[in-house]
Amino acid sequence: MVDASNLAESIPELGHAAPRRYKGRHVDDLALLQGGEGAFVWARRRDTGDLWYLDEDTGKANRPFVREHLVCPVPGCAERLTSAHRSTKRDGLQHFSGGGGHSLESIFHSQGCALIESWLKKAYPDYRVRREEYTNEAGERRADVLITNRDGLKVAFEVQYSSITPDDWRARHESYRAQEILDVWLFGHTKNHLDLDTHTGRLKPNPTHQAVVATKSPLFFLNPEYEIVGFAVSEDYEYDAFTDRLTRDPVHVLDRPRDAALQVRPLGSFHVSRLEGFSSDLLRILHNSTTELRRFNWNQHFRAAELRSHWQILAEQKRL
Numbered sequence: 001m002v003d004a005s006n007l008a009e010s011i012p013e014l015g016h017a018a019p020r021r022y023k024g025r026h027v028d029d030l031a032l033l034q035g036g037e038g039a040f041v042w043a044r045r046r047d048t049g050d051l052w053y054l055d056e057d058t059g060k061a062n063r064p065f066v067r068e069h070l071v072c073p074v075p076g077c078a079e080r081l082t083s084a085h086r087s088t089k090r091d092g093l094q095h096f097s098g099g100g101g102h103s104l105e106s107i108f109h110s111q112g113c114a115l116i117e118s119w120l121k122k123a124y125p126d127y128r129v130r131r132e133e134y135t136n137e138a139g140e141r142r143a144d145v146l147i148t149n150r151d152g153l154k155v156a157f158e159v160q161y162s163s164i165t166p167d168d169w170r171a172r173h174e175s176y177r178a179q180e181i182l183d184v185w186l187f188g189h190t191k192n193h194l195d196l197d198t199h200t201g202r203l204k205p206n207p208t209h210q211a212v213v214a215t216k217s218p219l220f221f222l223n224p225e226y227e228i229v230g231f232a233v234s235e236d237y238e239y240d241a242f243t244d245r246l247t248r249d250p251v252h253v254l255d256r257p258r259d260a261a262l263q264v265r266p267l268g269s270f271h272v273s274r275l276e277g278f279s280s281d282l283l284r285i286l287h288n289s290t291t292e293l294r295r296f297n298w299n300q301h302f303r304a305a306e307l308r309s310h311w312q313i314l315a316e317q318k319r320l
Helices: 029-034 059-069 104-123 166-178 207-214 281-319
Strands: 042-045 051-053 081-084 092-095 128-134 142-148 154-160 181-188 220-223 228-240 245-253 261-266 271-273 277-279
Touching: 029 220, 029 228, 029 261, 042 104, 051 104, 059 081, 104 128, 104 142, 104 154, 104 181, 104 220, 104 271, 154 277, 166 181, 166 207, 181 277, 228 281, 245 281, 277 281
Parallel strands: 154 181, 181 220
Antiparallel strands: 042 051, 081 092, 128 142, 142 154, 220 228, 228 245, 228 261, 271 277
């Protein structure tokens, strides 16, 4: 079996949104994924609609530009913005007094979608990347971010901070698949989705998470402020047909979210995939180890059934 543990020990240098204290050192994946100040840092240019990012410690210097050229990126808002310089927290954007009124959940969702859109446009400049685009002429689905390559392959990214039932998720997933669109779900980093056991720090998946994993998709979480993605990795074991027991050496798998640990990587270490929609070198290894373990254990259970049948026949022959 393939063991990916040696590839999952450290976190590479983080993106430009990571706080200084996290750079150049090993960090706790869980604390990092849940971290951040909820900073509002993405906007759109009023004239072109292009995304614009507020770098750290530039709130004061960029204030005239922000006020003149930028609007809120939340779909349907388009309110003017200003920027704020903060001495104890990260600089950020904000609506003019009386404008906006978005919930923190809406801000997180908007910032997550902006991050994914920006990343895709930079990583795949020759592909079509659109925010809030309908997937067909009938308007059957509207993806948070939709990328289409030159061959017409489409991957829909959904940034999910609000609650969603398993049935609603399955309906949306099946709608995408019926249109031959790969759908990638990035759940929010807040407690609404990222619920953890207070004693072990392990993931407590909800029924919707279970539905996602049942489709053989990894369970992803997004922190848009730090530009990082976490995914659930757990351990399982090989089954030995002759001893009728599990072996002692764990295998890392993606399809058992309960009590899973979270691996965290920079968004830039992932890529769009023709097979899974969203993947990385580490995820490819974990996909393979999961598939190999399931196949191996299925064969071993089949072999165990044959052995039990054989031993039963021998026992009956001895009684004759």
